[in-house]
Amino acid sequence: MQNRDKLIQDISQQEEFPFRFEDWEQKAKETMEEGAFAYVYHGAGSEETYYRNQSAFKKWALIPRMLRDVSQIDMSIHLFGKKYTTPFLLAPIGMQKLANGEGELATAKAAESLDIPFIVSTVSSYSMEAIANVAPKGPKWFQLYWSSHNTELSFSMVERAENAGYEAIVLTVDTVMAGWRIGDMKSKFSPLSLGYGKGNYMEDPIFLDNLENHEEETILESILDNIQHPGLTWDAIAQLKKRTKLPILIKGILHPEDAKLALEYSVDGLIVSNHGGRQLDGVIASIDALPEVIKAVDGKIPVLFDSGVRQGIDAVKALALGAKAVLIGRPYYYGLAVHGEKGVRNVMERLIQETEVTLALSGISQLSDVSNIAIKKDL
Numbered sequence: 284m285q286n287r288d289k290l291i292q293d294i295s296q297q298e299e300f301p302f303r304f305e306d307w308e309q310k311a312k313e314t315m316e317e318g319a320f321a322y323v324y325h326g327a328g329s330e331e332t333y334y335r336n337q338s339a340f341k342k343w344a345l346i347p348r349m350l351r352d353v354s355q356i357d358m359s360i361h362l363f364g365k366k367y368t369t370p371f372l373l374a375p376i377g378m379q380k381l382a383n384g385e386g387e388l389a390t391a392k393a394a395e396s397l398d399i400p401f402i403v404s405t406v407s408s409y410s411m412e413a414i415a416n417v418a419p420k421g422p423k424w425f426q427l428y429w430s431s432h433n434t435e436l437s438f439s440m441v442e443r444a445e446n447a448g449y450e451a452i453v454l455t456v457d458t459v460m461a462g463w464r465i466g467d468m469k470s471k472f473s474p475l476s477l478g479y480g481k482g483n484y485m486e487d488p489i490f491l492d493n494l495e496n497h498e499e500e501t502i503l504e505s506i507l508d509n510i511q512h513p514g515l516t517w518d519a520i521a522q523l524k525k526r527t528k529l530p531i532l533i534k535g536i537l538h539p540e541d542a543k544l545a546l547e548y549s550v551d552g553l554i555v556s557n558h559g560g561r562q563l564d565g566v567i568a569s570i571d572a573l574p575e576v577i578k579a580v581d582g583k584i585p586v587l588f589d590s591g592v593r594q595g596i597d598a599v600k601a602l603a604l605g606a607k608a609v610l611i612g613r614p615y616y617y618g619l620a621v622h623g624e625k626g627v628r629n630v631m632e633r634l635i636q637e638t639e640v641t642l643a644l645s646g647i648s649q650l651s652d653v654s655n656i657a658i659k660k661d662l
């Protein structure tokens with residue numbers, strides 16, 4: 284067994300890497316251009332949900348188990364027939380060149396080294412093929428923003444994802460239009476209009492065929508037209524199912540009735556998420572929405588979780604409430620901004636190590652036994 288006290292000593296020697304999320308965040312603020320940092324950092328509206336996401340975790344408390352031999356911890360999970368070493372995924376975050384010139388390429392390499400699935404966004408700075416090329420062995424999923432403007436474009440991206448070895452499609456449904464983001468409006472910051480999110484579009488035959496000309500302005504306008512999809516309905520799921528053999532997950536479910544509908548539409552997995560408080564402000568904390576969704580799904584499909592996870596204990600709480608895996612968002616993005624590939628790796632490595640210690644102290648040696656921990660809404 285790895286000596287955890289020694290590990291903790293070793294970690295304390297690595298001074299270039301901050302410990303706490305807040306310190307990474309502060310360093311990212313010092314590193315990134317002001318408007319770019321504000322875009323990533325803030326939530327929508329008055330940021331009620333953004334803050335609630337984190338404070339809600341503190342209301343849940345674990346009741347751990349003792350005397351259960353935790354000398355070996357197995358955190359591996361199975362999802363859609365594949366085994367992954369940890370219960371973590373990297374959430375889709377678009378336009379990663381805003382953080383670092385290497386953008387998603389750096390993130391993909393870090394993810395590959397840790398066997399963590401990287402969910403690549405529709406609005407990535409690099410194309411999904413380029414990202415797959417730099418990390419061929421790393422598990423990769425593709426996050427789709429539906430295009431009502433041109434459904435064939437959506438299908439084309441899904442087909443490209445299949446060809447490039449992506450293992451699942453994540454359809455994000457809470458972003459039919461951008462949230463009410465006051466900070467970005469004030470600073471007039473729009474990374475899509477600045478061209479940070481065009482990687483996938485510039486290599487898409489359907490997108491290119493539909494362009495009137497190849498002037499930068501036309502390209503960016505067309506991306507903006509394609510990204511909004513207020514007409515999205517469950518019918519898109521039915522259409523998508525016909526076009527791909529890959530598992531389809533829906534990201535952004537909070538209501539248990541929507542979870543039931545997802546079962547009716549034969550969706551393969553759900554991601555409980557409020558988009559990190561960036562979309563509809565005033566909504567329930569993601570962790571508080573999780574139990575009802577888990578109940579509605581009744582074990583029929585895996586339920587994944589994101590929004591507000593900052594430390595190992597947050598992840599363990601979500602897992603104890605029934606999430607199968609947890610997506611990390613802003614923490615890895617700040618790692619990318621501060622130290623590129625190494626930063627993403629360090630953030631994730633420490634999170635994994637911390638989660639291991641948390642599970643051990645909770646009496647859980649096998650992640651599949653995590654439901655043995657009791658969890659109560661305490662305060």
Ligand SMILES: Cc1cc2nc3c(=O)[nH]c(=O)nc-3n(C[C@H](O)[C@H](O)[C@H](O)COP(=O)(O)O)c2cc1C
Nearest residue numbers: 323374375376377404455558559590591592612613
């Ligand atoms: C800067 C930024 C860009 C994002 N872009 C996307 C995206 O392209 N697609 C998507 O499904 N979610 C996107 N998200 C949402 C994340 O996938 C995830 O739900 C969110 O970051 C979780 O909240 P947290 O970072 O506070 O934990 C983005 C989040 C941030 C912070």
Ligand SMILES: O=C(O)C(=O)c1ccccc1
Nearest residue numbers: 377406458475480510561
């Ligand atoms: O900023 C976001 O959270 C996001 O998901 C997004 C959606 C469309 C375009 C750019 C970013």
